[in-house]
Amino acid sequence: ASFQRCLEHGVNRCELDLHLSRDGELMVIHDPTLKRTTGRRGKVAEHDAATLVTYDAREGGPGWVRPTPIPRLEELFEKCPFEHWQLEVKSASRERAARTVTRIRELTERFGNRDKVTVTSGSRTVLKALNELTPELSRGLVAEYAWLDPLKVAQHYGCALLALNWTLCTPERLL
Template sequence: MPLIYGHRGARGETPENTLASFQRCLEQGVTRCELDLHLSADDQLMVIHDPTLKRTTGQRGKVARYSAAELEQLDARAAGPAWPQPCPIPRLRTLFAHCPFEHWQLEVKSASRVRAERMVKAIAALTGEFGLEDKVTVTSSSRSVLRALQELAPQLARGLVAEYAWLDPLKVAQRYECSMLVLNWTLCSPERLRRAQQLGLHVSVWTVNEPVLMRRLADLGVDSLITDFPGLAIATLGNR
């Protein structure tokens, strides 16, 4: 059975990338998660997918223009699903303190070289503070982020996120000495999976929400699935 990662927590059942979402993931017995990071104006690691606030909070503006304290005052329920209590944008520090995951996929979106270096330094410092270096893989589709990880935080495992088929993800993963390949499931052909695993890469596929697809990818031999419905994945695959 492949390992199961909650996508932004349990995105299909609770507002994504919120403390409630990650707690829901854990409650369902899924002890691995995937999340997205952006830096606040005061260089705090904030857990939010988009660089802007509109979709999840209804507010205008970029994450990078607000302090962490200001971002924590916003309610991130706007993208749904419905949830009874306000859900602030959390700091990564808050999740590290309250969510005992066995492993974290921390995705960093594309960034300039300077911003990538700031992100990587912040992640290295926080994971070191919590002693989580061996429980984290920092993932990105950005070569500037992967390069910064190589140079500034070689102690952290790296993963390449590949969403499109316009380049050979295996070559890029090798170039940046990645240990994980995070594939859009549509790119996960038997041949690509076989080649990746032969190179020692852990192949994680997203976003896998249908039971039929979960079973097909499990039979194919993927190492892990990223899903909006971690409880459904456990129920679907746990008795195989």
């Protein structure tokens, strides 16, 4: 519902977070666990997509009048003609990162929107999987901490986008 509302109000670019369901579907949900948004126990990865789409994700957020299910990325690609998609993949094991980026590639090929997608992550494991398995996809670094030089990391992984936490936007870093 919120993605449709964005389009209705002229917002044509979006950022969203992805997690794989147990059966390998890309689910649009910020947290790896269900508690904060749905009030349910467990991790997204422990549930099949068919079950996840039945959960109401209004818990703890602003008051949506109607139930808000957890969407599949595939459903959003079908229904929401955004000009650009920033798909954030949180940290993951090598195996999970590989499955996630491969699934993103499959969906972008199927929907013909590869040029409208940038896959972002703060995880070097995910960025490495993007480079090795899906080099045709645009990628970006989400840098929230100053433990490494974000510009060097972004360049190392061939990132076209750099999303810096505001605390990292210092004159020393940016000038």
